[in-house]
Amino acid sequence: MRSSFAILCVWICFSVDASTPNGCFEIPEVENAEVSQSSRKDNYSDGDQLDYDCKHGYASPLKITYICSNNNWTKSHAEKCSQVMCVANLTINMRSDVTEDGHPGPKVSVRPGRTITLSCVGKGKKLQGQRKITCLSNGKWKVPFPKCVGGCFEIPEVENAEVSQSSRKDNYSDGDQLDYNCKHGYASPQNITYICSNDKWTKLRGAKCSLKRCELPEDIPNGQYTIVNGSNFVFRTTIKYICRDGYQMMSRSDTRTCQDGGWDNQLPACEEVMCVANLTINMRSDVTEDGHPGPKVSVRPGRTITLSCVGKGLELQGQRKITCLSTGEWDVPFPKCVGGCFEIPEVENAEVSQSSRKDNYSNGDQLDYDCKHGYASPLKITYICSNDKWTKLRGAKCSLKRCELPEDIPNGQYTIVNGSNFVFRTTIKYICRDGYQMMSRSDTRTCQDGGWDNQLPACEEVMCVANLTINMRSDVTEDGHLGPKVLVRPGRTITLSCVGKGLELQGQRKITCLSTGEWDVPFPKCVGGKVHRFTSLVFF
Known part of the structure; x- marks a missing residue:
């Protein structure tokens, strides 16, 4: 009996519905908002709504609502609660003090609870209303927004015109004028001018700005x-x-x-409109009223030309007589001469040799090609006319000529600045090592048809030069000697002094040569007496 009860208990306990419970549980969090009191309850089923109220100091243009659908909360309106701000739109003659939230300017925005102080600028301007205004939590000012009176404020808008630069200023009093310039593409028969009179703008003169008119367009023949x-x-x-x-x-x-x-x-x-007959080398046309026999014949619409072939075994395939239409096309497909070779094969970087050129080519004729300037081929390129078409007989392609490897130079090296592999038109540039400088007129060489152009450049050691006046002396250094001209290498220091009654050295006594060939400080000079320059080179 006791075991039967246990089995019955197990069956009842584990027969409870294990499906997912219906309804929405976790309340969505909305930034700067909270669930309205009217929406709050213990549980929510499908179809229930949650309305949110923005927190103090925040507002939303639409009500924020969530709806319970399929056991999930779904947002009905995608709005958010933004901080409430009061906006002060200042006229051109009005100023505000700097607040915690904004700066003086044409538009000042502040948070609720903040106060700004307003003032007027300009001759005869007075503030009508409260100087200090405070922002409320609803985004409104506590008192009506004041205004500046006694002058002209809002600039009149003139269609297709703008105030001239010379008329612009911060404030305008009675008697002031505004001149307007028409915008690009517009013009007015009179200058447009407004005057400030009795604290308002009055039009003094001028017509409206209308679109500029061009002269009547020119006609063209035909x-x-x-x-x-x-x-x-x-x-x-x-x-x-x-x-x-x-x-x-x-x-x-x-x-x-x-x-x-x-x-x-x-x-x-x-x-x-003209029809053009491009004749092959074996084709001829009769003389017409508009053209002459040749490689290119042009005729007017309605004209007819007669074509024929010249050369051994050649025949015309197509109509002998063709007529030019008004569209610039021929009335029938353009004929061709068959029974030989016509279109000369194009070979990359090569051209037909002068000895191979002639008016027409029959089967068995050959074409020899010469590589263009700067190119070469290991074999002669030859085509042969066989079965009325050109066939390559022998030859490789024309490739860029290659120069020998460039020579190195003492105290320098080269780098490629244009091209590659030292082929035709490749340019290299020589660069001197630190402490050396380029002494040649050109520091580049280019691979030409016959080899490298220009002379091999030279790098010479960088030296600093001290040009001494007759009253100046330097100590003997490792690189030079006392005299009118002292040369030293970079890193070396020389000591200078003056000789002669009343002379003093103006500048540094010790100067050091830099890697650029310049001294590390301005070169000193001897002052206080008569300074002479050497008239000849003297070595000590």
Whole structure:
């Protein structure tokens, strides 16, 4: 009996529904906000809402609401609580003191509880209202916002114009004037002027600023224009030129736009449509009214030319007579001569040798190529005409010529500044070691068709030169001797002194040579007596 009860207990205890409980539990946290008192309760089911109130000193443009849906809280309005601020929009004659939250200027923003002090600037200006105003928690000022009276404040807005620089200032009193300039692309027959009178702006003179007008556009031979943007040929109006039938536009731009200084672009040109017959080396055309036999024949629409082939075994494939259409195309496919080789093969960095050139080529004829300047090939490049097409007979490609390895120089080295692998047009630059300087006119060499150009440059040791006056002496150093000219290497120091009655050294006695060939301090001089310069080189 006791075991049966235990089994019954186990069955009942473990038959409880283990599914996920329904409802929303964890209340979402919203920055600077808290759940409204009316929304608070012990548990929430699907469809329940949470309304939030912003904390003191914060506000939101919309109510912040969450809804319980599918056991999860979902935000209904994506707003946030932002700090409330009071904004003081200052007129041009008004100033505010510096506050904890802002600075004087046209717009001052402060937090609730803060106070700003306002004042007026300018002749005859007085503050109408409270000087000190305090920001409330609702973002409003505690008292009506004051204003400055006694003068003109808000600058009048003039359509398509702006106040001239010479008229701009901080404040305006009765009698002051405002001059306006029309904006770019606009003009007025009169200067626009306003005057400050009885504390308000009154228009003194001037008409409105209207769009500038360009002169009537020029016509072009065999074409006409049409307006594609704007009207009445005023500023930014664009016109487009169109050629008559049988003519085509030859200019890069077919439009012109009215700018501040007139029409832009050049006047376009329409040229007669022509059909062009590009004849191969074995083709001829008869003489027409518009052209002559040759490699390129141009004829007007409606004209007909007759074509033929010249050379052993050549025949014309296609129509003998072809007529030019108004579109600049031929009325039938352009014919060709068959039974030989025509188009000369193009070989990279090479050209057909003069000895191989002729008017037409038959089967068995050969073409020899010469590499261009700066290029070379280990084998002669040759093509042969076989079965009416060109076939390569022998030869490798033309590659850039290579110069010998550059020579080194004492106390220097080279680096490649253009090109690579010391091939044609590669340029190297020589750089001297520290303590040495370039003495040659050119420090670069370039690989040319016949080798490296320029002479091999030279690096000489850097030396500091002390040019002594006749009354100056230096001690003997490791690198030089006493005399009118002392040369020392970088790092060396010489000691200078003056000789002669009443002479003193102005500057440092000891001077050291730097790696640049300059002294570490300004070169001293002897003062206080007559100073002479050596007239000849003397060594001590």
